[in-house]
Amino acid sequence: MIKCPCCLSDLEVTHQERYETLLEHVEGREPSLKKGYQCPNSFCKAYEMNGVWIEDGDFWIKEPPAGMNYTEAEEEVEKNSFTGTTYAVNSFAHGYHRYTEDKKNREFSLNFWWFIFTWTPLYTRIDGTNEWKRNGKWKRTIMRRATEGRYIHFMTFWDIFFFELEVYKTNYSRAIAGDENALEILQSNLRNENIWGLKEDRFWWKIARFTVCWIIFPGKSKLIKNIR
Numbered sequence: 001m002i003k004c005p006c007c008l009s010d011l012e013v014t015h016q017e018r019y020e021t022l023l024e025h026v027e028g029r030e031p032s033l034k035k036g037y038q039c040p041n042s043f044c045k046a047y048e049m050n051g052v053w054i055e056d057g058d059f060w061i062k063e064p065p066a067g068m069n070y071t072e073a074e075e076e077v078e079k080n081s082f083t084g085t086t087y088a089v090n091s092f093a094h095g096y097h098r099y100t101e102d103k104k105n106r107e108f109s110l111n112f113w114w115f116i117f118t119w120t121p122l123y124t125r126i127d128g129t130n131e132w133k134r135n136g137k138w139k140r141t142i143m144r145r146a147t148e149g150r151y152i153h154f155m156t157f158w159d160i161f162f163f164e165l166e167v168y169k170t171n172y173s174r175a176i177a178g179d180e181n182a183l184e185i186l187q188s189n190l191r192n193e194n195i196w197g198l199k200e201d202r203f204w205w206k207i208a209r210f211t212v213c214w215i216i217f218p219g220k221s222k223l224i225k226n227i228r
């Protein structure tokens with residue numbers, strides 16, 4: 001049950017409305033009709049400000065009180081929230097926000113020469129909840145300075161190798177299950193081409209791909225090559 005972040009009352013569906021999510025906005029889609037949840041507690045700030053949540057926990061001001069604008073009304077709710085945010089408690093949006101904040105706080109970087117190494121903790125979503133917990137693993141990324149003030153993503157040979165290995169394994173099981181798209185990806189990999197039919201000419205990528213296709217999985221690769 002999603003709850004009001006200001007008074008922790010269970011939120012209640014009071015109406016339906018075409019509230020636009022960020023995804024709908026980005027994709028330029030017509031917003032779908034959504035249930036509007038509101039706080040039933042008439043002593044609560046969110047009630048006073050006419051706040052509305054949708055199922056995933058995102059927040060809107062339906063109509064600000066007289067003499068206030070939308071931003072002011074939203075800030076009032078935020079100020080009075082137990083969590084410091086306007087997201088509904090127990091919702092996807094709130095859990096996701098907490099998880100990304102936690103990740104940001106724990107991430108750290110070191111500079112070596114013209115490289116920046118960054119370590120980011122990894123998380124797993126806890127089944128059946130909107131909570132994420134750290135799974136003990138870390139992801140390491142390397143950025144290399146390209147020109148003054150500009151950095152590009154840098155992959156070591158092992159990064160490339162494990163990336164190719166993962167692509168192969170994922171697409172192999174899909175291709176065997178009859179996925180045409182996965183089969184096409186694998187077959188172009190075997191020809192050392194990308195999906196648009198262009199030759200891969202980056203040296204370490206060629207080596208990594210060849211190793212995965214023909215040294216680690218030669219039997220599987222022959223099978224894939226001979227389909228169709």
Ligand SMILES: [Zn+2]
Nearest residue numbers: 004007039044
């Ligand atoms: Zn409330």
